[in-house]
Amino acid sequence: MQTSPVPEAFGERFKGLEEQFFRAFSDNVFHHCFGCGPEHPTGLRVRIFRENGGVVSPIIVPHVYEGPPGAAHGGIVAAYLDEVLAASCVAASGRVSVTGELTVRYVRPVPSQTPLLGRARAVDNGRHADAEGSLEVFATGEIVATARGRFVHVRRAAATAG
Numbered sequence: 001m002q003t004s005p006v007p008e009a010f011g012e013r014f015k016g017l018e019e020q021f022f023r024a025f026s027d028n029v030f031h032h033c034f035g036c037g038p039e040h041p042t043g044l045r046v047r048i049f050r051e052n053g054g055v056v057s058p059i060i061v062p063h064v065y066e067g068p069p070g071a072a073h074g075g076i077v078a079a080y081l082d083e084v085l086a087a088s089c090v091a092a093s094g095r096v097s098v099t100g101e102l103t104v105r106y107v108r109p110v111p112s113q114t115p116l117l118g119r120a121r122a123v124d125n126g127r128h129a130d131a132e133g134s135l136e137v138f139a140t141g142e143i144v145a146t147a148r149g150r151f152v153h154v155r156r157a158a159a160t161a162g
Contacts, residue, residue, distance in 0.1 A: 006047070009115040010058045010138065017049035017056070020087055035083035044079060046118075048087040055088045057118035059135065061110065071109035078104045080118060081133060081147035088120035089129035089151040097129055097151035110135060110144045120147075128152045 006014045031039040036046050048055045059080055067073035082102055089097040110116070120133030128150050135145045 006058050007060060007115070009060065013117075013138075014049055014056075014058060017051055020048040020050055020055060020091060035079055036087070044076075044083065046080060046083040046087075048084065048091075050091055054119060054121035055084060055091050057084050057087070058138075059116040059118050060114065061112045061116065063112050066112050068109065070112060072112050074104075074106060077106065077110045077135065077145050078102065078147070081120075081135060081145060082149070084118035084120045084135075085122070085131040085133045085147055085149045086151055088122040088131045088133065089124070092122040092131075093124035093129050093153065095124075095153045097153050100128060100150045100152040102147060102149040105146045106144075107146065108142075108144050111137070115139065116144070122151070 031037045034040050034043045037043050038045055046057055046059070048057050061072040061076060061080070065073055065076040081104055082099055085102070086097055086099065089095075115138035117136050117138045118133065119136070120131050122129045122131035130148075130150050132148045133146070134143050136143045
């Protein structure tokens with residue numbers, strides 16, 4: 001469970017929002033996930049907060065994940081969006097979901113070391129959930145990337161196989 005404060009660059013934006021923690025399994029098999037796992041040594045450690053039927057996420061892409069100078073690598077952008085969309089599926093369904101399909105549109109280079117806001121909403125369809133989301137520059141609201149995806153709900157046995 002995250003206990004660190006949201007980076008100061010986000011000011012009061014996340015104050016009063018409920019942080020979404022993944023508690024489905026007592027041994028939390030996702031603690032080492034590259035995207036959301038708090039115990040992954042070099043992971044993204046994406047944090048998610050519930051808001052207005054969807055989720056929001058404070059994101060600052062470190063320089064270490066740059067592609068071109070000053071901009072995040074496209075694969076890292078996709079990974080952040082994947083996590084935010086997947087979290088919206090958990091918020092919508094209460095079930096663990098993994099990516100079945102992900103489409104990312106890069107609107108403009110995603111700046112590194114710049115506060116970004118991830119947003120997503122999902123609709124649960126029983127066996128899967130469909131989600132849409134975006135990354136925007138926190139200070140201006142300018143959208144820099146969007147994504148859509150289908151996320152398949154998994155059972156406990158499937159989540160621990162490996």
